[in-house]
Amino acid sequence: MARSTRSVDWGFPRWRPYGAEREAVKVRLCDREGCDKPGDRPAPKSPNSPERWYFCEEHAGEYNRNWNYFEGLTAEEAAKREADERRTASGYAESKHNGWAGPGDGSRSRDEMRALDVLGLDPDAEFELVKTTWRKLAKENHPDIRPNDAEAAERFQAVQAAYDVLRAGEERRQWRPDVEPTD
Structure with missing residues (x-):
């Protein structure tokens, strides 16, 4: 019997994928x-x-x-290179804010959560409570009320900064309710 010279991929269906070669x-x-x-x-x-x-x-x-x-590399060069690479790869670091059972409902940024800690409030505190707490702490630690008290002045500045962060976040949510917060 004569040997067939015809290949197996003639006609339909093709028995081999397109682009496949017969060579080694x-x-x-x-x-x-x-x-x-x-x-x-x-x-x-x-x-x-x-x-x-x-x-x-x-x-x-x-x-x-x-x-x-x-x-x-020397130990100093190795530490420098590691620090440089960690800085540039910060987007790939473990996302701690995405962890389960974290505080808050996710509507506040990390800075706002820190500001709430400074004021001594819960993560889900309403802005009205933030305002009243800020007023109370600002009155207690104001430099006019407590002159020559460095700790009170420092606490007053921290309370002011925390309130500014929370107020900016609240304004952002009022003007753009469809935008998610960023850290």
């Missing part, structure tokens, strides 16, 4: 000496280098276990 596929082997598995996991050869090793899964795991990102 090039496979990069693992860069580890003596390994014949496909090397499909890139790993940097050195910090901040564009050159890469290509390992199989097993050898990539072994390489990552022994990887020291700060190799060759």
Whole structure:
């Protein structure tokens, strides 16, 4: 019987996906000496280098276990680099404000929550209560009432700043009720 020269993907349905080639596929082997598995996991050869090793899964795991990102740096340089990278990656830090069972109903920002702590109020306090508490604390700690008292003056400034933050947040919610607060 004669051998058929026809391919299996003639006509309909196609038995092979579009773009598939009939030729051999090039496979990069693992860069580890003596390994014949496909090397499909890139790993940097050195910090901040564009050159890469290509390992199989097993050898990539072994390489990552022994990887020291700060190799060759002094302790001060390593601390500086870590601080710089934490500053630029702050958006990826763990979101503590999204935790379950946190205080408040989510309508107030982190700064407003701190301001409520300064005034000694609960996270869900109404603005009228904020206003009356602010007036009471401002009268108690005012520099005209307590002259030459540095602690009272400092407390008065903290109470004023807290009230300013809460008042601005309340005004923002009144003018734009559809906008969610940001931290």
